[in-house]
Amino acid sequence: MLPSVFLVFPASCGLMARIGFSGHPLTQTPSFNFSDIALVEPLQRAVRESGYTTPTPIQIEAIPPLLEGRDLLGCAQTGTGKTAAFALPILQRLAANRRRVAGKHTRVLVLTPTRELAIQVHDSFRVYGEHLKLKYAVVYGGVGQGNQVRAMSTGVDILVATPGRLLDLIDQRYLVLDGLEVFVLDEADRMLDMGFIQPIRQILALLPKRRQTLFFSATMPPNIEKLAASMLTDPVRVEVTPVSSTAELIAQSVMFVDKARKKDLLLFLFKDPKLKRVIIFTRTKNGANRVADLLDANGISAEAIHGNKSQSARQRALENFREGKIRALVATDLAARGIDVDNISHVINFEVPNVAESYVHRIGRTARAGAQGIAISLCDAEERSYIRDIERLIGQPVPVAADQPFHSESIAQARGSTAPSGNNQRQQRPARNGQGGGRPGKPGRNSRGRRR
Numbered sequence: 001m002l003p004s005v006f007l008v009f010p011a012s013c014g015l016m017a018r019i020g021f022s023g024h025p026l027t028q029t030p031s032f033n034f035s036d037i038a039l040v041e042p043l044q045r046a047v048r049e050s051g052y053t054t055p056t057p058i059q060i061e062a063i064p065p066l067l068e069g070r071d072l073l074g075c076a077q078t079g080t081g082k083t084a085a086f087a088l089p090i091l092q093r094l095a096a097n098r099r100r101v102a103g104k105h106t107r108v109l110v111l112t113p114t115r116e117l118a119i120q121v122h123d124s125f126r127v128y129g130e131h132l133k134l135k136y137a138v139v140y141g142g143v144g145q146g147n148q149v150r151a152m153s154t155g156v157d158i159l160v161a162t163p164g165r166l167l168d169l170i171d172q173r174y175l176v177l178d179g180l181e182v183f184v185l186d187e188a189d190r191m192l193d194m195g196f197i198q199p200i201r202q203i204l205a206l207l208p209k210r211r212q213t214l215f216f217s218a219t220m221p222p223n224i225e226k227l228a229a230s231m232l233t234d235p236v237r238v239e240v241t242p243v244s245s246t247a248e249l250i251a252q253s254v255m256f257v258d259k260a261r262k263k264d265l266l267l268f269l270f271k272d273p274k275l276k277r278v279i280i281f282t283r284t285k286n287g288a289n290r291v292a293d294l295l296d297a298n299g300i301s302a303e304a305i306h307g308n309k310s311q312s313a314r315q316r317a318l319e320n321f322r323e324g325k326i327r328a329l330v331a332t333d334l335a336a337r338g339i340d341v342d343n344i345s346h347v348i349n350f351e352v353p354n355v356a357e358s359y360v361h362r363i364g365r366t367a368r369a370g371a372q373g374i375a376i377s378l379c380d381a382e383e384r385s386y387i388r389d390i391e392r393l394i395g396q397p398v399p400v401a402a403d404q405p406f407h408s409e410s411i412a413q414a415r416g417s418t419a420p421s422g423n424n425q426r427q428q429r430p431a432r433n434g435q436g437g438g439r440p441g442k443p444g445r446n447s448r449g450r451r452r
């Protein structure tokens, strides 16, 4: 009955756990705002204009230490918001300490493996730095070098580059790395896969010893670990990965429903005997109690677990759930951490999480150990934008299940115009400044994600 999309989580950062990396605190701080991060007003404004409301986990974890000047080792994939996580504090640092840059010099170097990524990162810096008067350049191979040489001739604050062209320009003395303050190595694992270890070593040898270094990689095999250790000084470690390191298959759907009808829809769903062992997520403790009471009152055995319950009550509820004595466990994000129950048939988001990463963690409770799981999100009008954020994060649309008696077409319609399509990691944002459907985070793309 439900349309489904399968979300496959790639294995990543496996070794980081071994060397003591901790998970991100997203689930502990679901109501974190950008205003809670000490970013200056021009950056807060740019973030608002980009349509971001809440920082992603990597932004929550990485921005404060980066603002303090710490080195950083980030295990994160594209799509986690990592570009803003490093661009925002770097921009703040430069703006707080303005300096005239000599010709051919740069204060910041971001190294990326591909030209596409270089262009995207450069675009992001320009968007986030829109209200700061800083100079940016991007250099990459496969095109004439004339414009790039010209851009560098008067010096820039931030340079984004691919390794080969960067070294070419350095060899020709069009570019100098003396006086560099911040170095970012992005997608280190991909760099090594592409055979860039030698160029990276050459570039490292040219960098000033005193600098801030940021190192990002989606995976941490030993050779990457070694490279990171050789570059970083007492780094802060940040890991942002999907909830499990094994591939999982989850059939997802979203049901649009008026807030007042959510309870009816939930009871309707429970008429299906396939809902055997179900975790239901709510945003608040009171919400969890109310949903558990509702189910119980309607003959569906359920218990709530959340921070206000004693440890023993939580334990008991979990045992009952594990043993199949109750059909549903209603939980808040926080309480659900550490729940390790196999054969969960369904995850139901009674309330859509306002932090996209929470969604991935929630639905990861089902489909463990290769089993197929089902995740259903009940979305009211106020939560529509959360679904958009989720789709952006997971890089695919969540299919709409409209064949249910409480379907709200008006909510579905309101969503339609900006829902991403296809299986593109980098999704569209709503139009900005009344212009086309470009994506403020990464401008200059048309609606198919192709460069204009």
Ligand code: AMP
Residues within 6 Å of the ligand: 051, 052, 053, 054, 055, 056, 059, 077, 078, 079, 080, 081, 082, 083, 084, 389, 392, 426, 427, 439, 440, 441, 442
């Ligand atoms: P990245 O991982 O840097 O490639 O970012 C992935 C996507 O998330 C980009 O489209 C960004 O514009 C978007 N993004 C970054 N930070 C946020 C945020 N705090 N809220 C919503 N979207 C974001």
